[in-house]
Amino acid sequence: MNVGHEYDRFRTLVKPALESKLNEFRLLGYEKITEQELWDFLTKKKWKKVREEIHLYQIVQEILSVQVNEYMNFATVEAFKLTDFDINSEESRKELLK
Template identity: 45%
Template sequence: MDISHKDESLYEKVKPVLQSKVEEFTLLGYDSVTEKDIWDYLVNKTWKKKKEVPMLYEVVQSILTLKIGDFMNYQRVEALKDTSFSLENEEDRLELLK
C-alpha cells in the first residue's frame, strides 16, 4: 500500500500530531528526526500490510503510540539496507582491517 500517494490530505490533516511527535523525540535527544521520517516509518512499517488507507483516528493513534526505540531500530535496518558493503569485495574486507 502506498498511502503517501493515495491520500496526501491525510498527511496534511495529521501534520500537527507529527510535529508533536518530532518535538517529543527532540526532547529525548533525537534532533534529526523529521515529520517525513516518522510518516515514512508508519507507511513502510506500521501500515505496510493494510489493504486500505487507515482511518484518521488510527493514523493519530499510530503516531502518538510510536516509541523512539521502534523508530530507531527501523532507521538502523534501513541504513544497513542502503549500504553497499560486502565481504565478497576485497576493498571492503581490507577496510575492516584498518
C-alpha cells in the same frame, strides 16, 4: 508507477500529531529526525499493510504511539540497505568497527 501510500491523503490532517511526536523525540535527544523520515517509517513499516476502513483517529493514535526504539531500528536497517556493506568482506568489517 509509484503513486504513493494510501494514507498520504491523511498527511496534512495529521501534521500536528507528527509535529508532536517529533517534539517528543527532540526532548529525548533525537533532534535530527525529520517529518519526512517519520512519515517514511510509518508508511514503510507501521502501515505496510493498508487497512481500507481506517479512521483519522486511528492514524493519529498510531503516530502518537511510535516509540523511539521502533524508529531507530527501522532507520538502522534502512541505512544498511543503502550502503555497500558486505559481511564477507574483511574491508567492510574493518570499516564497521571504526
